[in-house]
Amino acid sequence: MRLLPRLDLTALDDLPLDPSTKGLPFDAPYLRIGDVAAQGWNVLRGDLPLPLAVIRQDIVAANSAWMGAFTAANDLLIAPHGKTTMSPFLFDLQLADGAWAMTVATVQQLGVCVRFGVKRVLLANQPVGAQAIDACFRALHSSDGFELYCLADGQDGIAMLAEGARLNPPPAGNPLRVLVEIGFIGGRTGARSIEAAMELARIVAATEGLALGGFECFEGLLPSPEAADGLIDDVAMLSRLALDEGLLPDDGPIVLSAGGSSFFDRVGERFGRVNFERPVLRVLRSGCYLTHDSLGYAAAFHRILDETTLHLPPGGLEAALEVWAHVQSRPENGRTMLTLGKRDISYDAGMPVPLRWYRPDGTMTAPAPMPAGHEVVALNDQHCHLVTPADSPLKPGDMVAFGIGHPCTTFDKWSLLMLVDPDYRVTGAIKTFF
Amino acid sequence: MRLLPRLDLTALDDLPLDPSTKGLPFDAPYLRIGDVAAQGWNVLRGDLPLPLAVIRQDIVAANSAWMGAFTAANDLLIAPHGKTTMSPFLFDLQLADGAWAMTVATVQQLGVCVRFGVKRVLLANQPVGAQAIDACFRALHSSDGFELYCLADGQDGIAMLAEGARLNPPPAGNPLRVLVEIGFIGGRTGARSIEAAMELARIVAATEGLALGGFECFEGLLPSPEAADGLIDDVAMLSRLALDEGLLPDDGPIVLSAGGSSFFDRVGERFGRVNFERPVLRVLRSGCYLTHDSLGYAAAFHRILDETTLHLPPGGLEAALEVWAHVQSRPENGRTMLTLGKRDISYDAGMPVPLRWYRPDGTMTAPAPMPAGHEVVALNDQHCHLVTPADSPLKPGDMVAFGIGHPCTTFDKWSLLMLVDPDYRVTGAIKTFF
Numbered sequence: 001m002r003l004l005p006r007l008d009l010t011a012l013d014d015l016p017l018d019p020s021t022k023g024l025p026f027d028a029p030y031l032r033i034g035d036v037a038a039q040g041w042n043v044l045r046g047d048l049p050l051p052l053a054v055i056r057q058d059i060v061a062a063n064s065a066w067m068g069a070f071t072a073a074n075d076l077l078i079a080p081h082g083k084t085t086m087s088p089f090l091f092d093l094q095l096a097d098g099a100w101a102m103t104v105a106t107v108q109q110l111g112v113c114v115r116f117g118v119k120r121v122l123l124a125n126q127p128v129g130a131q132a133i134d135a136c137f138r139a140l141h142s143s144d145g146f147e148l149y150c151l152a153d154g155q156d157g158i159a160m161l162a163e164g165a166r167l168n169p170p171p172a173g174n175p176l177r178v179l180v181e182i183g184f185i186g187g188r189t190g191a192r193s194i195e196a197a198m199e200l201a202r203i204v205a206a207t208e209g210l211a212l213g214g215f216e217c218f219e220g221l222l223p224s225p226e227a228a229d230g231l232i233d234d235v236a237m238l239s240r241l242a243l244d245e246g247l248l249p250d251d252g253p254i255v256l257s258a259g260g261s262s263f264f265d266r267v268g269e270r271f272g273r274v275n276f277e278r279p280v281l282r283v284l285r286s287g288c289y290l291t292h293d294s295l296g297y298a299a300a301f302h303r304i305l306d307e308t309t310l311h312l313p314p315g316g317l318e319a320a321l322e323v324w325a326h327v328q329s330r331p332e333n334g335r336t337m338l339t340l341g342k343r344d345i346s347y348d349a350g351m352p353v354p355l356r357w358y359r360p361d362g363t364m365t366a367p368a369p370m371p372a373g374h375e376v377v378a379l380n381d382q383h384c385h386l387v388t389p390a391d392s393p394l395k396p397g398d399m400v401a402f403g404i405g406h407p408c409t410t411f412d413k414w415s416l417l418m419l420v421d422p423d424y425r426v427t428g429a430i431k432t433f434f
Numbered sequence: 435m436r437l438l439p440r441l442d443l444t445a446l447d448d449l450p451l452d453p454s455t456k457g458l459p460f461d462a463p464y465l466r467i468g469d470v471a472a473q474g475w476n477v478l479r480g481d482l483p484l485p486l487a488v489i490r491q492d493i494v495a496a497n498s499a500w501m502g503a504f505t506a507a508n509d510l511l512i513a514p515h516g517k518t519t520m521s522p523f524l525f526d527l528q529l530a531d532g533a534w535a536m537t538v539a540t541v542q543q544l545g546v547c548v549r550f551g552v553k554r555v556l557l558a559n560q561p562v563g564a565q566a567i568d569a570c571f572r573a574l575h576s577s578d579g580f581e582l583y584c585l586a587d588g589q590d591g592i593a594m595l596a597e598g599a600r601l602n603p604p605p606a607g608n609p610l611r612v613l614v615e616i617g618f619i620g621g622r623t624g625a626r627s628i629e630a631a632m633e634l635a636r637i638v639a640a641t642e643g644l645a646l647g648g649f650e651c652f653e654g655l656l657p658s659p660e661a662a663d664g665l666i667d668d669v670a671m672l673s674r675l676a677l678d679e680g681l682l683p684d685d686g687p688i689v690l691s692a693g694g695s696s697f698f699d700r701v702g703e704r705f706g707r708v709n710f711e712r713p714v715l716r717v718l719r720s721g722c723y724l725t726h727d728s729l730g731y732a733a734a735f736h737r738i739l740d741e742t743t744l745h746l747p748p749g750g751l752e753a754a755l756e757v758w759a760h761v762q763s764r765p766e767n768g769r770t771m772l773t774l775g776k777r778d779i780s781y782d783a784g785m786p787v788p789l790r791w792y793r794p795d796g797t798m799t800a801p802a803p804m805p806a807g808h809e810v811v812a813l814n815d816q817h818c819h820l821v822t823p824a825d826s827p828l829k830p831g832d833m834v835a836f837g838i839g840h841p842c843t844t845f846d847k848w849s850l851l852m853l854v855d856p857d858y859r860v861t862g863a864i865k866t867f868f
Binding site for chain 2 (some may be wrong): 015016018020021022023024025026027046047048049050051083089104105107108110111112114115124125128129130131132134135139140145153154156157160166183185186187188189190191192221326327328329330331332335339341343347348360380381382383385395396397399408409412413414415433434
């Protein structure tokens with residue numbers, strides 16, 4: 001399988017940066033994204049206002065490399081979910097580490113991929129609405145060799161795709177590739193039975209302009225790894241049935257795909273049992289591995305390290321994304337308020353985790369680990385309520401680094417995140433497209 | 435009290451609009467913000483991809499006018515909290531309706547106000563960190579007659595402000611105006627006793643470059659209107675004490691301020707009892723009234739209408755902000771999936787409320803009210819789980835308008851929201867600065 005080309009980061013660096021963007025200094029000059037690295041900013045020196053979202057560039061690079069090595073060692077491919085970061089700079093890092101495609105959730109996200117040169121996209125949704133479906137077929141014409149996969153889970157949806165193909169036929173040899181989705185009762189999208197999914201596969205295979213690319217599921221909402229196994233096995237079973245029925249084009253590989261960021265070991269293990277007489281692409285779609293987190297995904301990864309039978313490369317995933325805030329007030333014993341709120345950090349998968357603190361008065365050479373007993377108990381729009389022990393060192397003006405749960409919902413609160421080195425010198429900036 | 439000048443909307447209209455911005459059509463041309471109105475887009479005609487955040491321009495204008503009339507009729511002023519929308523276009527609407535100042539939470543938000551010409555800002559926080567404090571003093575030099583109020587709740591904080599004033603003295607006659615905050619045990623920021631607050635007031639009054647502007651509280655976290663009364667009364671009592679002690683400058687009015695969007699009637703009623711021998715400015719800081727919502731603030735406003743003894747102008751607040759999504763799939767009886775998720779709409783104060791639906795096939799002339807029995811039970815990052823009755827009319831491709839709870843956390847998910855008329859023709863675009 002050929003690797004995809006790298007992206008056009010020059011186009012990204014040339015984008016203007018609005019001087020009012022959250023994270024920039026007050027009264028910042030007009031800069032381009034690519035100018036940020038040369039500003040010489042240092043977070044610990046107080047060059048930037050807080051709250052500030054930062055990504056440790058060394059850690060994010062190591063996470064990307066780890067996933068590249070993990071998938072390569074286990075005959076897996078990864079189409080990282082781009083919705084998490086919506087950052088072409090990070091997409092490029094993932095492509096450099098061998099990503100087979102970028103996954104997206106919407107045509108706006110597809111548009112960002114097309115614009116910056118991603119040559120294969122997996123739209124992990126049934127596109128709906130004339131605008132979105134037209135966008136898919138226009139994307140197929142966007143450049144030579146651009147490939148697009150999307151999902152279908154019902155006859156209404158496939159009829160909309162068929163109409164889109166009729167209105168704007170794809171180029172010869174480059175159909176819209178459709179993965180039929182298998183779901184489960186009480187779940188999200190996806191056909192609710194093997195029979196229903198096979199019927200959809202037959203319709204796709206018979207529709208001009210569409211090609212059956214394979215099957216997929218999203219197991220991430222299931223309550224346990226064991227519960228995920230059955231759904232993942234359904235994907236393999238459907239592929240076998242469709243192959244036997246001759247529904248899959250002779251000239252292409254068969255795509256089996258699944259994968260959030262919690263159970264990707266199970267996807268690898270179950271797909272690893274598949275042995276067809278035709279090339280099979282076992283495609284993970286995890287997105288949160290890239291920055292990882294300090295809560296749910298950290299726990300999920302520990303389970304994977306403990307349990308999996310897959311090959312594990314050295315090292316592992318670590319949390320790369322932090323949001324820094326100032327201590328604003330210590331209005332009563334046991335309670336500290338910080339300049340951080342729901343506008344700045346995830347709160348849908350656990351409260352932020354205070355990791356480190358720093359007093360910017362020259363007395364500390366580096367941030368110190370946060371002593372035990374500090375716990376975020378509430379977030380308001382712009383305030384963080386931190387319960388603090390009696391001997392807490394914190395005082396107004398101190399800086400605190402918070403780890404996060406669920407990277408997606410921190411990324412989408414920032415149109416600009418700073419890349420930093422281990423000493424919190426700013427090495428670049430990430431523009432997000434939300 | 436003079437009204438503030440209107441903002442420079444030309445500068446806003448001239449801002450470039452990145453073509454990959456969520457809400458724009460796939461492969462959109464390069465536009466300026468001010469070009470959007472002329473595109474002739476219509477949401478119901480499917481000209482824009484969904485999800486899409488829209489603001490009914492007629493309703494938001496009526497809400498702004500209602501609050502202007504309400505405050506004027508009750509000897510109140512409003513400094514609307516700009517954090518909610520971070521939209522200079524909407525700030526200008528609020529100034530046109532007589533806003534006394536804009537309230538902000540951070541110096542990034544202050545910077546947006548300064549840039550677009552807001553001449554009086556209430557920073558409803560203690561600024562912390564050298565960057566933020568320096569920004570406050572630089573703002574005082576930004577233009578003739580620019581006034582800045584900020585909060586203080588502790589001696590550490592005031593010491594930081596004093597140091598900022600020493601490093602960058604404010605212009606003669608234009609000190610940094612400080613409102614001392616009174617809080618409550620277990621609450622957020624704010625001195626925890628009358629005595630502590632008075633001591634802070636004395637320190638502010640004695641500090642070069644600072645002036646005691648008055649007192650304030652945030653009552654919005656208290657559990658009931660009755661609980662709010664006591665805290666609001668503390669603000670009045672502190673003002674009386676400071677006046678008697680000669681801590682308030684002779685040449686300025688006394689500011690009493692409070693006010694989220696839930697109990698602003700109580701603020702008006704309690705502050706209405708204040709009768710000093712000096713001019714008093716009774717300043718509300720509500721922000722969510724402007725777009726209002728379909729959940730918590732709607733309920734809070736009904737209570738106000740039922741209970742308040744204040745003068746009520748005709749009409750009232752209505753929900754102006756909606757997020758539209760497509761029905762993506764009806765994978766099983768009773769369950770409908772839509773193209774809307776945590777990235778697109780508030781979920782911290784109740785699940786989105788399905789308001790209306792529309793089938794874009796020419797069979798409906800206008801959206802129809804959503805029949806009873808449709809309820810959002812979960813949101814994933816990019817999906818909405820809607821429980822639907824057996825006779826639900828919805829099918830894939832239909833469009834659904836969702837009302838929201840807590841406007842702040844929907845606004846910050848969109849850098850661009852569309853202004854629409856009652857027929858959902860796009861009449862302009864709002865750029866937000868998050």
